[in-house]
Amino acid sequence: MKKTTHLMFLVGLFLVNALSAQETEKFDFDLSQLDIPYQKFVLSNGLTLIVHEDHKAPIAAVNVWYHVGSKNEKFGKTGFAHLFEHLMFNGSENFDDDYFQAMERIGATDLNGTTNFDRTNYFQNVPKSALDVALWMESDRMGHFKDAISQEKLDEQRGVVQNEKRQGENQPYGKFFDLVTQSCFPNGHPYNHTVIGSMEDLNAAALDDVKQWFNDYYGAANAVVVIAGDVDAEEIYQKVVDHFGDIPSGPPVTHYGSYVAKRTGEIRQVQQDRVPQSRIYMVWNVPEWGNPEAFDLDFVAGALAEGKNSRLYKRLVYDEQIATSVSAYNWENEIAGIFVIQANVKPGVDNMVVENAIKEELAKFLKDGPTSGELKRIKTDYFAGFTRGIERIGGFGGKSDILAMNTVFGGAPDFYKTRLKGMKDASISSVKSVANKWLSDGVYVLHINPFPDYETTGKDVDRSALPEVGPAATVAFPQLERATLSNGMKVVLAQRNTVPLIEFRMIFDAGYAADQYAKAGTANLT
Structure with missing residues (x-):
């Protein structure tokens, strides 16, 4: 028992000293332990490639970031970035089918795409043996996508996004971000609207508008491709050149500071x-x-x-x-x-x-x-x-x-x-x-x-015909008091005591009819 008590005392003393040290000592952490080695390449078309080798498992992660988000949208065309993210999963010119199903067939995991204010990304983990498939798919929708966008696909994904918007806003407290973006960022600020956009703008999105969005922002020079996993950097560079090298850079893009x-x-x-x-x-x-x-x-x-x-x-x-x-x-x-x-x-x-x-x-x-x-x-x-x-x-x-x-x-x-x-x-x-x-x-x-739980009475009046108008009510006017000033001006007083207010009104016996003795418009001008 004494040994146990002594041991507990030592443990307690250690914990007290450790806590005291936490209060006074500088935080000590070797940042070099968190290094992520990489090689960076920039293709001749402006595409940036980052490769990280991690050989612990025979898989590779492919992560494509386009530097475009809802802040790049113009007034009246909100929701385009997110809508386009959905369209990019609906097939490209050389693979006109659902991307999710194709990638899942080759064993892809962590497969998705997201959009925020500032960027749109697409990512997946694939077996090392299927890396060429992932590169082919990503490069096909980057460089060979515009002509695969049809009115049918646009209408379908417009409906999906609008349903997503309804679901989000119908959740408890779901209108919070609408109110925050409008209240915290002034009109004209890129963050003044939500990423998902407005119903009106989504309804107005035309096929030509969507294709123009692709031309403006989905060029190779506005994209970063990161490949991490059981790969060789030089080999990956050559694969990316083969798959992405013929994709145009796209026009210059203006970015906010x-x-x-x-x-x-x-x-x-x-x-x-x-x-x-x-x-x-x-x-x-x-x-x-x-x-x-x-x-x-x-x-x-x-x-x-x-x-x-x-x-x-x-x-x-x-x-x-x-x-x-x-x-x-x-x-x-x-x-x-x-x-x-x-x-x-x-x-x-x-x-x-x-x-x-x-x-x-x-x-x-x-x-x-x-x-x-x-x-x-x-x-x-x-x-x-x-x-x-x-x-x-x-x-x-x-x-x-x-x-x-x-x-x-x-x-x-x-x-x-x-x-x-x-x-x-x-x-x-x-x-x-x-x-x-x-x-x-x-x-x-x-x-x-x-929102309070309001209830109706459950009863209604007879609405088969208009109600009859009742007898006219009697009106009681105040007693008028009259006087005449020494200069001949007549004064009339009508007194009510309902509010502490005095109202004066002066009337002259001369209107536009008096213009017959002067030039027309004199009374009105006066």
């Missing part, structure tokens, strides 16, 4: 939705993807709402039990970002109780910054997540995805090292400074409340 629509003051909106409980959103406009200040904002989100020991979760959900959930995230996009705090209000609790609690905790954070323990926890979580991600060659967060993203948005496949260093070097003072710069003003507050 940083365009952060920082706001001042407070904007408030209230929406009703068919939801079981109220939800509060608080949103700030913040820096773009890759901005060092965006790295620090990740620590703000982590300290406020990441994990059950985070500040907002502990107070709102655990201690005071005024909310059922709370989250915070820094959503980075290529030219601007938004920082979001979200809380579901416990039924029966006033929204303002929760909102004020959020503001109080945020004010404390702005005043004191994060603790060293919070920094260490968030850094550990981040590096653990990144490390887990690069175990995979494909899919979201895998090595091919990281290399493609950093090439398109950061200008270099290894720009991710800049973020890793920024996350490692973040300090209490840097996080506090950035938080005050971006989150002390310019908040957009949205309350989404349950």
